[in-house]
Amino acid sequence: MAMKLSSESFREGEMLKMDHVLSKAYGFGCEGGNLSPQLGWSDAPAGTQSFAVTCFDPDAPTGSGFWHWVVVNIPANVTALPLGAGDPAAGRLPGSALQVRTDFGKPGYGGPCPPEGANIHRYVFTLHAVDLKVLPVTADTSAAVVGFYLHFHTLEKTSLIGLYRR
Numbered sequence: 001m002a003m004k005l006s007s008e009s010f011r012e013g014e015m016l017k018m019d020h021v022l023s024k025a026y027g028f029g030c031e032g033g034n035l036s037p038q039l040g041w042s043d044a045p046a047g048t049q050s051f052a053v054t055c056f057d058p059d060a061p062t063g064s065g066f067w068h069w070v071v072v073n074i075p076a077n078v079t080a081l082p083l084g085a086g087d088p089a090a091g092r093l094p095g096s097a098l099q100v101r102t103d104f105g106k107p108g109y110g111g112p113c114p115p116e117g118a119n120i121h122r123y124v125f126t127l128h129a130v131d132l133k134v135l136p137v138t139a140d141t142s143a144a145v146v147g148f149y150l151h152f153h154t155l156e157k158t159s160l161i162g163l164y165r166r
Contacts, residue, residue, distance in 0.1 A: 001043045005127045005158045009037030009083060016123060016162040024111035031115035036069060038085030041079055044129045045156045048076050052128040052150055058073045059121040067143035069109040072135045083100045100141045112164035120165040128154045
């Protein structure tokens with residue numbers, strides 16, 4: 001049975017609500033709530049030691065996309081992240097879970113905020129079932145390096161795509 005990822009905050013292909021959009025404090029011109037969406041999952045494969053969650057915008061005008069959220073070392077017995085878990089100050093992540101540096105330059109969730117007038121952007125939330133309890137990374141590790149480790153240690157992955165346009 002294939003692993004499943006879902007959200008109480010949005011459905012596949014739906015526009016993300018303002019609660020999840022980047023806040024004014026980031027200085028990119030958006031005024032959302034910057035709350036990471038609730039995510040839940042089931043049917044992890046045998047051998048799963050931990051999970052990782054990433055949010056990536058492949059449509060960002062950077063030449064390499066944009067990493068909005070990276071969480072690793074989520075314990076294998078966890079099956080959901082609550083609304084707002086991406087706020088490092090909120091303490092809503094389970095156990096040994098670790099948020100690492102995004103393309104905003106620091107750990108934690110940073111919501112959508114594409115340039116005004118741009119086409120709709122896709123925000124790809126991906127759940128990775130990982131064969132290690134702890135990836136050898138720190139909060140300052142880049143998303144690209146985390147991606148390297150995930151490439152070699154992901155047993156299965158599944159994604160859920162939210163959309164946003166200004």
